[in-house]
Amino acid sequence: MSEFIPGQRWVSDGEAELGLGTILSCDFRSVTVLFAASQETRTYSVRQAPLTRVVFGAGDRIEAADGRTLTVDDTKEAKGLLIYVVETADGEYEEFPESRLADSMRFQQARDRLLTGQVDRNDWFELRYRTLHHYHRIAQHPANGLAGPRVDLIPHQLYIADEVSRRHAPRVLLADEVGLGKTIEAGLILHRLLITGRAERALILVPDSLTHQWLVEMLRRFSLHFTLLDEQQSQHSTGNPFESAQLVLASQQWLFANPHRQTQAQACDWDLLIVDEAHHLDWSPEASGPGYACVEQLAHAIDGVLLLTATPEQMGLASHFARLRLLDPERYTSLAAFEAEETGYARVAEAVDALERLPGDAADRDSVGAVIDDADSQALLDTLIDPESDDTQRDSARRQLREQLLDRHGTGRVMFRNSRRHVAGFPERHLHVTRLAPPSSYRRELRKLDRDMDYLDDLLITTGLDHPEVLLYPDAMYRAQCDASPGDTALNAEPWWQIDPRVTWLLERLTEVGRDKMLVIAHDRETASDLSEALRVLGGVQAPVFHEGLTLIERDRAAAAFADEEDGCQVLVCSEIGSEGRNFQFCRHLVMFDLPAHPDQLEQRIGRLDRIGQQHAIEIHVPVFEDSPGERLLRWYDEGMRAFDAPHGIGSELYDAFGDSVADALLDDDALAEVIADTRRFFESRLAAHEAGRDRLLEWNACRPARAQAITEAIRELDDDPALPRYVDKALDVFGVESRDLGGDIQHLLAGPHMLDGLPGLVKGEEGFSATFDRQRALARDDVQRLSWEHPLVREMMERILDGTLGNTALALLQHPAIPGGRLMAELVFRTHCPAPRHLNVGRFLPPTAVRLLLDESGANLTQKVSFGGLAKNLQKVKKAVARDLIKSRHAQLRDLLTRAEDEAENELPSIIEAAQTHMRDTLDTELARLKALARHNPAVRDAEIEALAHERRELDTAIDATRLRLDAVRVVVTVDPPE
Structure with a gap:
């Protein structure tokens, strides 16, 4: 038993956080200690005092009350108190009584804790060593940062995420066709950059209709907690609202319309900017729209930029150039130069094809030789055509030369575009067209137009609609005429949906498909709302409506009601925004109540169902009125460009070339036949040109199969890591987390009574969450989280162990x-x-x-x-x-x-x-x-x-x-x- 003497310094064995204590008094029974740093006084029994005498030895570094750090050289004792001989920072020596030690000294380092008698459990020590071992192993693993998200292992997505996230400050355009997973690619890139420390702050800008979907997707798939910033929340912020979080998600419409908020966003230090639906940013050589100007300012200040668009050329080559200009304004300075550059890609594509045939004939050798101009590439070509080369040498040279050509030519480094031609797993599409007799009110208007084309001008003035919308959407024309002439008895007083046979037809289709889900898309917001009401009144069918006039919460409720397999609604009615951003691949029946005027919008509609993960053929139902503008537009889509068969990516070019002609031919079958023939010829020639040139280069470059396979296998290696469940089980026990086996490789985690505070997803008194180590089980159930080395709970436990004293x-x-x-x-x-x-x-x-x-x-x-x-x-x-x-x-x-x-x-x-x-x-x-x-x-x-x-x-x-x-x-x- 130690002798306690006033003035000695001791530390509490059980409450080391109190700091350094000083003995105030001592008698035969008790000892009183003052812990000045925490302003606490403790009295202990002399026989059982949980105290350890603090004694430093030669070489130890100590903290003085005056803030100096000193090194102990020797120790003396006088009347039971210690006097240290210490060396100062200036190299001088002085005597230093223990009373002058800093009260706030904490014993965090293993050496100090050990010598002051602070010891932890053996299983804690072992967990600490295992944590250091696994942390070291995972940090160097090629799948680090990509293995944790709850996503399917789809090669082209993993290749893009791996390639882009390896770059310093990546600036790329993710332009995969609809349904190929651009959101997942962006999330994977961001997740890896955050995990590896290459990024800490990110700003995501998306259309207003998609903000909540992105918020949920980032949380559910990537365990990333974003702050959704809007004007209401910004007004509650005392400073710059964009500084309130590391990860911020905001509506494009809100930010683009608010110069003050733009200035605040630009004032922040961001590591990555993500912009969804980037084709909506307006730009021309003469002027920029407010959205484009805002993104341009942000992209100039932020090192990393990801632009997402399924239709990089939706508004023509100039629109595509505008996107690339945001990424690299120094590289893309001239639209004319860019257009000229585009014409040269066919030669490179031909050369890549010729590589596969080498040594081949002279034409193949000339084709490759025409696009190489350096010694390294020439040496590889010489190896390929050298008759003395063996198969192994030729295969290696062919692979290296192919990689060089794809790397060095075209926009493949800044743009990634995969198409369904190179990605397996997509369903067939089946078109079902029903021709209906138009009601008398619609037929009367069509007859007037047939007799007198000047009547079209009158309609445009009367209804306030544009051309060709006034012809394509007869229900909108009918509503507009009723609103414009409320007292005209020539017009039916009934709502349009009571006279429109498409409504009855839709009710019949719902009965035919049984319990199958059906997504209905109409061009106009009012049409969608009216149609939802018509289904309820005429058929007793509860059909949630989804349009731009609803709040985010209302839209999410409608989508959730449709997605619910057990108690959800059979049908969801959407306006045109239903064809952007929302994914309904659990549904296989798509009803186009009317047709959009632009082929890209048509493809976006189909793309809501036709996505990776769709298990069935897509059944596309289109009701059209006989001999109507809608039927003629359908013929142009179907016969002119095979728009319902599969995406082809040239809808914008066709619309630019023939959109006006189609609009003019919507009332003329002869003119339409000519437009369809011209469109088909142009379609086939442009498709061939894209096949031959840049598109092929882009698609080859967007997924290198060997690298995609390597990263997929690396992720599977971490998925199957047998050390992970053992480690997590031990860590949960040490941290006081209770685990209950639910069967099916699923466990429920909840906070135990002695759990350490601050663990992600676990709060004492709350229900916790269910989790599994199995990727497929987690993908099948939204309510089950997937535990991995990158899960926030696992990472938090590892970092607490390594950054703290637990088990040292x-x-x-x-x-x-x-x-x-x-x-x-x-x-x-x-x-x-x-x-x-x-x-x-x-x-x-x-x-x-x-x-x-x-x-x-x-x-x-x-x-x-x-x-x-x-x-x-x-x-x-x-x-x-x-x-x-x-x-x-x-x-x-x-x-x-x-x-x-x-x-x-x-x-x-x-x-x-x-x-x-x-x-x-x-x-x-x-x-x-x-x-x-x-x-x-x-x-x-x-x-x-x-x-x-x-x-x-x-x-x-x-x-x-x-x-x-x-x-x-x-x-x-x-x-x-x-x-x-």
Whole structure:
């Protein structure tokens, strides 16, 4: 039992957070201690006081009350109080009484905690070592950042995410066809950048109708919590509302219309900007729309930019150029130059085709030779055509030359576009057309138009509708005429849906499809609302309506009611916005109540159902009136461009070329036949041109199968990692999380009574969440989260362990017949510390690395003879009080072992640094050489990107070279004699 003397410094064994205590008084029964830093006073029984005397030895660093940091050189004692001889920062020596130690001293480091008697449980120590091992392993894994999201492993999406997220400040256009998963690609890229530290702040701008969908998608699939910012929330912010969160989601319509909020958004430091439906940004060589101007300002200030559009050329080549100009204004300066550049891609595509036939004939050799102009490529071509080359050499040369051609030509580096021709898993489409007799009110108007074309001008004035909408949407024309002439008895007083046979037809179709879901899309918002009411009144069918006039919550409720398999509605009625952004691949019946005027909108409608994950053929139902403008438009789509068969990506070109002619031919069958014939010829020629040129290059470049397969296999390796369930089970137990098996590889996690606070998704008194390690089970059930090394709960537990003190000290007993009792061993774990900015992601090359040492009391190194696992399974736990007494009795011996261990560990550091430097240099030097070679051929490689990579390499070189080792954890092992 220690003698307590007023003025001595002690630390509480059970409440180390109180800081350094000072003995105030002591008698035969009790001792009173003041913890000045926390303003607490404690009184303990002298016999059982949970206190440890604080004694520092030579070499220890201590904190003085005046803020100085001093190094202990020697220790003296006077009347039971310690006086340290310390060295100051100036190299001078002075005497320093223990009373002048800082009250706020915390013992966080393993050495200090051990020597002050603060020991943790053995299973905590073992969990800490395992955590360091797994953290090191996962940080360098090629699937790190891509394995955690709850998504299907679709090769083209994984390839794009891997390729783009590896780049410094990626600036790309994600332009996959509808249904191929651009949102998932963007989410994967963002997720990896966040996980690896390459990004910390992101701003996502989406159409107002999609804000809540993006919010839910980022949370459900990627476990990313975004703040949805709008005007109401912004007004509640005391400062810049965009500074209120790291991840912000905002409506384009709101931000584009508010210059003040734009200024605030531009004032923030963002790492990544994501803009969905980017084809809506208006630009021409003469002027920019407000949305384009806003994004242009943001893109100028933000290093990373992702633009998403399923129709990169929806408004023509100028629109496509405008998107690329946002990404790289220095590269894309002239629309005319860009148009000229587009014409050269056919030669490159022909050369890539010819590669597959080489050595082939002279024409193939000339085709490839015409597009290469450097020695490396020429050497590869020579190998290919050399008769002395074997198959292995030719295959290698062909692969390398193909990669070079795809890398160096075209916009493939800044634009990724996959099409269904190269992606499997899409269903067939079946078109069902029903021709109906128009009601008398509609027929009367058509007859007037047939007799007198001037009547069309009158209709445009009377209804306020545009041409050709006034012809294509007779219900809208009928409503407008009723509103314009409420007293005209020639007009029916009935609502349009009581006279329109398409409503009765729709009710019949709903009966025919049984329990199958049916999505109905109409061009006009009022038509959609009226149609929902008509189904309820005429057929007793509850049909939620989905249009731009609803609030986000109302839209989400309508979509949720439609998606519910058990109690949901059979039909959902949408206005045109139902064809953008929302995905309904659980439904296979699509009713086009009318037809849109633009072929791209037609494809967007079908794309809501025709997506990866659709399990059935798409049944497209179109009711048209006989000999009507709607039927003629249907013929143009079907016969002129096969629009209902599959997406082809040239709808905009066809609309630009023939849209006006079609509008003029909606009342003339002869004129329509001519337009259809011209459209078909143009369609087939443009399709062939796209096949031959840029589109083929883009599609080849958008997914390299070998790399896609490699990253897919890497993710599956982490999915099947047997260490993950074992680790999570142990960590949940240590952190006080209860787990209940629900069967089917699903468990329910909830906060236990002693759970550590602040774990994601777990709050004491709340129900917790269900989780599984199985990807497919998580995909099948929205209510089940997927546990992975990247899940927020797992990451939080790992980071708390590594950043905190949990398990960094322990003491255990070892009973072994070959080792006499009373011997001492120290198991020490050192960890590399590399002080580098987070954005460098130094963990790719040098994650926290453990150096384990096992020394006996003589200082002999037993590390290679006794493994961590082998030792751990033979250890016995010991009560904390006994552990503290054992440590106190071996203070001097432990200090000596700790000092020896530091010298031993330092011997391991050079080889760790050298391996990391070699890995970093091999990786970045190769990529730097590749970029420089590309830049000589492809101006899409920005000088800023090359310089940024070179600068990153220099910074990494310096950071890795400055790596040091520090003691992370220590376990004292005391041998005991076996029982007789």
